[in-house]
Amino acid sequence: MADGEKYVYEFGAHTDGNAKMRELLGGKGANLAEMSRIGLPVPPGFTIATAVCAKFTAEGGKLPASVERQRNAALANVEKQLGRKFGDRKNPLLFSVRSGARDSMPGMMDTILNLGLNDETVNGLSEATGNPRFAFDSYRRFIQMYGDVVMEVHAKDEHSADPFEEILMEAKKSAKAKFDNQLTEKQLREIIEKYKDLIRRETGNTFPQDVHQQLLGAIGAVFRSWNNQRAILYRRKYGIPSEWGTAVNVQAMVFGNMGPDSATGVAFTRDPASGENVFYGEYLIDAQGEDVVAGIRTPNPIAHLAKDMPKVYGELVAVREKLESHFRDMQDFEFTVQQNKLYMLQTRNGKRTGFAAVRIAVEMEHDGLIDKRTAVGRIAADSISSLLVPIFDGDAKKKAKAIARGLPAGPGAASGKICFSAARAEEVHGRGERALLCRAETSPEDIRGMLASEGILTSRGGVSSHAALVARQMGKVCIVGASALEIDYGSRTMRVGDITMKEGDEISIDGTAGEIYLGSLPTVPSEVNQVLNGTMDGKKSQTYGTYAKLMGWCDEFRKLKVYVNADSPTQALAGLRYGGEGIGLTRTEHMFFEGTRIDHMREMILADSVADREAALAKLLPMQREDFIGIFTAMGGKHTTIRFLDPPLHEFVPHDEPTQRDLSKKTAIPLERIRARVEALREFNPMLGHRGCRLGISYPEVSRMQARAVFEAVVHCKKNGIAVHPYVMIPLVGFLKELRNQVDIVNEVAKAVSGESGMEFTYHVGTMLEVPRACLRAGEIAEIAEFCSFGSNDLTQTTLAISRDDMGSFLGRYMDLEIFTQNPFATLDVDGVGELMTIAVERAKKTRPTITLGICGEHGGDPASVKFAHTIGLTYVSCSPNRIPVAKLSAAQAAIA
């Protein structure tokens, strides 16, 4: 670390940073600087840069000397600006110490307030403010936070209470105080002594009285908190690299807990759950910020502040407008009122539900705050899915009647078994059942349980409580502050009025309306889907209007075509409703499982001779032809890709004796032969076995039948005036000669069908690129292939040598160790699989510049993967119907970026 480099940045009267310096200062630090710059009332302080985080860890938990020097200088400047000294016995300067990563990670890392208090300065504070109760309450809070975060005095396990809280509760109980602020100075002093005893008992160390030691300890704890379990889990879920590190913000304290003329609050410039353009938030009088977020007391809605503190409220409304017009995005900000003076402690782009993200972006464009391009670019592509998930059936809701209401904090419909702890929710989820986490409030320890739940319900806390915040970001259905619910962890029950629910009982929550129901309610398609399938008038749905506008913009910007993976006319039509422009993948094998077809398929597989096989295939031919006619008709002339038989034959034959007997009766093939054939088809590694084009090469009559079905369907459609654009796709090609073999068959059959029918038609032949070798040989493969589609699932399996079906045994470990930052079957491994794709694209285009290239694995509906597809110049992505909107939005974002 060069001595000359700057690692500490001031804000306040003198400000070094600005909003653009997120990477260095973290989001919080950069925005504190920016707010200072635009004249908002920010208490002064300084930010220790993110780069120091890794150094701190590398040096075994010490700050480099150069950082120490800069920090001391910045601290002196704050003292000078405020005319108070850190550690001063008379009028001590206190600090908050907060983490702040590049991307906001709410509640994931640690914060310490009121730092600088000790047995002496607390008296100074008491005298300077003339408010001893406030001073000792602050000291009490500080010891509690410091004891927890820095000295690591925690609850024994998740069923025990926090030991500091226990002492506090005990004291409140014997003082008959309902709220913290009803405790007297004397009572607080007693609590403080008990806290210090607790720390001594638990750690063998005394609570530090040296304020500089306190500050160093707090800074260290923040840096360490970057690598705590919660933070790691969070980063994993959101794909944040551990290399980024956190900054540390040290800021002069202001106090919302100095009496009834003080307050603290959190607000959003718009509703982060629904996206509605209303001033939104909540506050507590005589409290510190953490009280709001932790959900310990249920705060008041922000509108009430107009009555409680009219002047401050007016200032806040002005702040809201200034923030939106300056940052041009919905802001989530924290404020404190100290003796009627407003201070801004933080602002950031507010986390929002998918629902809200779409609505806010579209409405901000309408309001002229941002342009279409920005609107499209800003929405996390997955968000749009939340407009498509089922909602509760209105009639059923009416009949069931809500038993309670809460604040809608995550829209959507969720049903599941009541779970009163995160562990129970994980357990229920692990059994494959639906869990619904019900807590008085949630805390960062509950993250895993929240992930495992369909929805989250709390009886306390507001829309900025931990539960609401996290649920918002996870896209979970959520209701908070349903205060009518009485949750009793001891008896594992929940009561509302005279209704008692046990753990394991089913309930339903409507996170859009904030309503709670007994039992599991039936669902209906989302509004958007109702409009798309014609059961609702589009003009009646605000959501649909928003959706349609956004999709329109996406179609304007995107360069990638978006196709659907569809194995039936129903799926094809679903794809078209979502705006699919063609079919990128029809898996013909899926058709062989329906009804009696599987019998003919089995007959074919069990055939001893080509003649027998052809006889069985002759029975499948008309059925498969009907399939294709159905799909072609649904697509009405759009690009339709049909992939030939792909899976190993083993998947089609019966493995249990009763079905084998049954098949023997049906086909008159001796049971012994069926058994022997099934055994012969068994493979050590079926994924790498006799499948894909290897089948069509071994049994050319199968490919001939499939080609005939395609072309006879083409002829049928053309005769009936239906336009057809068929693309025949050969799977699992690794060698040019494999493709040539199959294409020869296809061409030969096409010629025959054309001759028989006296009808000319066009078609295209191509292949999947799903074998590493095929990617490397794409140059020669493109000599024959008119199009290629990456089968990114199989390509990932082979390139990584990882069987998706068997990955379960080590995936968890790999995620824990951050060997995988994301599941490579969900999001393309750009460095490995992606490079093979890049090589293939280059080589294929060199041979055939006009070649059509696409992707039809499940990655086709994954935002990051779609963006990669755009980057390497593919023609299309193809995905399941309900991922089409996500793919379109991702494609548009890629084009914009």
Added chain:
Amino acid sequence: MADGEKYVYEFGAHTDGNAKMRELLGGKGANLAEMSRIGLPVPPGFTIATAVCAKFTAEGGKLPASVERQRNAALANVEKQLGRKFGDRKNPLLFSVRSGARDSMPGMMDTILNLGLNDETVNGLSEATGNPRFAFDSYRRFIQMYGDVVMEVHAKDEHSADPFEEILMEAKKSAKAKFDNQLTEKQLREIIEKYKDLIRRETGNTFPQDVHQQLLGAIGAVFRSWNNQRAILYRRKYGIPSEWGTAVNVQAMVFGNMGPDSATGVAFTRDPASGENVFYGEYLIDAQGEDVVAGIRTPNPIAHLAKDMPKVYGELVAVREKLESHFRDMQDFEFTVQQNKLYMLQTRNGKRTGFAAVRIAVEMEHDGLIDKRTAVGRIAADSISSLLVPIFDGDAKKKAKAIARGLPAGPGAASGKICFSAARAEEVHGRGERALLCRAETSPEDIRGMLASEGILTSRGGVSSHAALVARQMGKVCIVGASALEIDYGSRTMRVGDITMKEGDEISIDGTAGEIYLGSLPTVPSEVNQVLNGTMDGKKSQTYGTYAKLMGWCDEFRKLKVYVNADSPTQALAGLRYGGEGIGLTRTEHMFFEGTRIDHMREMILADSVADREAALAKLLPMQREDFIGIFTAMGGKHTTIRFLDPPLHEFVPHDEPTQRDLSKKTAIPLERIRARVEALREFNPMLGHRGCRLGISYPEVSRMQARAVFEAVVHCKKNGIAVHPYVMIPLVGFLKELRNQVDIVNEVAKAVSGESGMEFTYHVGTMLEVPRACLRAGEIAEIAEFCSFGSNDLTQTTLAISRDDMGSFLGRYMDLEIFTQNPFATLDVDGVGELMTIAVERAKKTRPTITLGICGEHGGDPASVKFAHTIGLTYVSCSPNRIPVAKLSAAQAAIA
């Protein structure tokens, strides 16, 4: 085909071509030209270039007009030179028409002799030669060949006789003639009429009387024969591309069948079976060349010609010397003596056994004919294996006593079941048993059966018969012309004296000595191996001397190091005996199967907790340490690579109930839990499952135990004054972080062991490159890996998406269709797998220029793959002990090329 291009090349008085033009003229055509140039007596003729072959096929079996014009001109020149006319009634010019590819494919394609005879010209020939019997015998032969080759009148199946032969036999029988040349003109005329009837009956066409039609038919048949089944099989075995095509040689006929002053023969400048420097060959008086090769009459050894035709023999000895000094390689040549005048019909580099190849090259260097470089470059690298295969035990041979002798045509020892047909040999081989093909003679139809046999034994034919020729090239043990054997196909028996052997009985043949034994004789190591393991004095073995000299040269030239794959001290020592310079792969898992270890291994796998697992591992530690001490001691300071546990755990647990019960008793683990765990370990695609470094990452205690065993062994050896150079290799790495995880463990354990023992030691850490992703990311992997070894087997499986264990179901089909020209698990797929390797080498060297790179899959002992390893700049190849000499020779050849 541009009209200006030259497609027909003359030889004789005027010669267009030379020996260097093999690609265009084929081997035969080029050498006919060359022999003409150096003044050997070659009958004139012309060669139609190989390039015409593909054109002929493409144009549906027609010669382009430009070729036709050039052919007519060349034919006219031959007529002018010899003063005779093609089709002339008085003194007709006759031609032979022969194929001739770039590489010799003996007996694989068709040949027609005596072309130009018809019902009229036969009389002209009769008058011109004054030898009607000769003329009609020639006509008879021509019709037979033409009927077979061009008009496709064949035997109905492999058990029927050839229909022409049947007529001939019948005639000989009724004429009481033992040999063809005892038939009278009249008898021959009758046979000719019967032949013509046969053709008419079988084909509906008459035998063509127009000589030009005859010539066109013959040329077409030769071109077509390039794609017959035998030729395709042959090309597949020897990796000859089908694109090469064959040339057609049209040459004026000379006659070895003009009476007792005429002869035909085949000779080698050295013994092609043993390599000995003696004039070698055989001839028949009054016969045509095909009679010798086909093995119909057993010819006389060439030395007898000194008595039969002393002048001609003297000329031949001169020719032998001229050929060797001109071509500087052992020549295989055909000659014909027509009325005491010698004609040369062909010369080529003689095919030879591996044994002979090595001896000839080494001796030619000694004689100053070639230099070391040429000697090394000339030996097919696999040849050297034939010096290493077991031979029959001398004592056992003495006791068993030979029941018959024949000509040694393929050295080595073979035992197996008597099979009288190729089909039977294939069947026996298919059952996994050893077949020994016993035939009166073999023909090209027998190739598959010869491939399937351990050895080949014929009762007729000489060392230039089909059987000898093909066996030589296949490296099969072979004895020909064991005339004491009477084979009766009808009764499926073989008699010698009063011993009768049935099909299926076991016999043994010593192809080095030419001796046949009853039963299956025991074998002992080859002479080379006896010398290497100290049971024979090297000075007593000519073979060992040759081997040692050649290996010495290889060590001089090669750049690649050659290591051994060894899992035990025994294998390590075997590797060292063959000159292995280190161990490239020790599979530590193989050690876990021995004795009681498997129980501890199973205990480890079944453990419920880390503590239980560590307890089981603690039992394995001392055993594994002993393994490593043994190996290090054997290697005495040489490079020793130890790979950590690789296979899925499933491979170690028992799958049958009795063994599970047994294990339950031994370990006191309930049967139910064993069953459940075995079930849980089952994988869909174990090759892509929980194995390799994934195990060491999931169970770090396993890697810790292995690292500890390695380093404690290192310490033990060092304390005992044994030098050690350990290389720890992590398998199946795909991600840098995987390697880092395991290397951290290794380093940590090394430090601990060093601390405990108070001993410093060095070691290296590296990885396998066997996952496509790892090849692509080799640049970053090399940041940590000090060495990388390509696991070419797994890399082939993943790059091609082909499971080697499951490939059987389509490999045959793929070989038939030439999708594979070779099994990619035997010879590296250079275009696919090879490119990934090339990329990896480039990237790894960029990061770490001094990195050690190798290959330790089975390809490490395959000549083509070793050469590729040299080309891309690897440091070493590692293979099983007995492949080391092959690898060394291949490496030297690569360095020379």
